[in-house]
Amino acid sequence: MDARPDRRQFLRVAAGAAAGSVLLTVVPARAVPAATLEAIRQVTGSAPVQPGKVSLTLPPLSENGNSVPLEIRVDSPMTEAAHVKSIHVFTEKNPQPNVVDVHLGPRAGRAVVATRIRLADSQTVTAIAALSDGTFWSASVGVVVTIAACAEEL
Amino acid sequence: MAKGMLNVPARAARGAVIEIKSMILHPMETGYRRTQLGAAIPRDIIRRVVCTYNGTEVFRADLHPAIAANPYLVFPTVATESGTIAITWTGDNGFSVTESAAIAVE
Numbered sequence: 001m002d003a004r005p006d007r008r009q010f011l012r013v014a015a016g017a018a019a020g021s022v023l024l025t026v027v028p029a030r031a032v033p034a035a036t037l038e039a040i041r042q043v044t045g046s047a048p049v050q051p052g053k054v055s056l057t058l059p060p061l062s063e064n065g066n067s068v069p070l071e072i073r074v075d076s077p078m079t080e081a082a083h084v085k086s087i088h089v090f091t092e093k094n095p096q097p098n099v100v101d102v103h104l105g106p107r108a109g110r111a112v113v114a115t116r117i118r119l120a121d122s123q124t125v126t127a128i129a130a131l132s133d134g135t136f137w138s139a140s141v142g143v144v145v146t147i148a149a150c151a152e153e154l
Numbered sequence: 155m156a157k158g159m160l161n162v163p164a165r166a167a168r169g170a171v172i173e174i175k176s177m178i179l180h181p182m183e184t185g186y187r188r189t190q191l192g193a194a195i196p197r198d199i200i201r202r203v204v205c206t207y208n209g210t211e212v213f214r215a216d217l218h219p220a221i222a223a224n225p226y227l228v229f230p231t232v233a234t235e236s237g238t239i240a241i242t243w244t245g246d247n248g249f250s251v252t253e254s255a256a257i258a259v260e
């Protein structure tokens with residue numbers, strides 16, 4: 001009898017091996033760098049951060065990472081009893097994860113802030129809002145950057 | 155030389171939410187760049203922007219090197235009374251600039 005595997009058997013084994021290796025190399029869809037996690041922990045402590053309430057607006061594609069418009073809105077009545085205390089923005093691939101920390105209160109009337117930021121690479125930007133009731137809410141947006149900031153020499 | 159710009163509506167209804175626009179000419183040198191000879195360029199950024207309304211702080215932002223050059227910030231505040239809205243930018247190398255604008259609330 002011929003001990004060599006036939007073509008059909010070979011394909012079956014090869015397909016199985018391929019599927020196995022795919023399963024083994026699957027990584028989390030978004031592995032957040034340790035530096036970013038640490039920066040977020042500095043703000044939130046051990047409190048959980050829930051997705052929602054925050055809307056983060058950034059252009060999905062940015063030609064120039066040196067100046068990317070960013071707007072953050074938080075769904076809050078902004079009263080003495082329930083308001084946004086602070087908003088923090090973090091990046092994952094900039095040399096430093098912190099971008100801006102904004103402190104506001106009921107005197108703001110609305111929780112909306114706009115600025116322009118630098119992005120060193122295509123990456124995910126995260127905004128976290130700290131509310132007066134002690135909860136933290138977040139939103140993340142992926143941005144593609146064609147010309148990175150911080151790359152040029154003088 | 156550094157010049158701050160502050161845009162506040164000249165008049166507003168009492169209790170209305172107004173938008174304050176601010177910008178200042180500043181390179182926001184990150185401290186991560188190098189010259190072609192490899193020498194590190196020291197950091198020179200604005201670290202803090204504080205907005206006061208008749209002397210009471212209503213908004214504060216701590217900036218990091220990831221803020222673009224000529225930091226631009228737009229934020230709201232409630233027009234509570236007539237008076238002065240002022241913004242102070244402070245940062246590295248003793249940088250400090252204050253701009254103010256008058257608002258009439260009726």
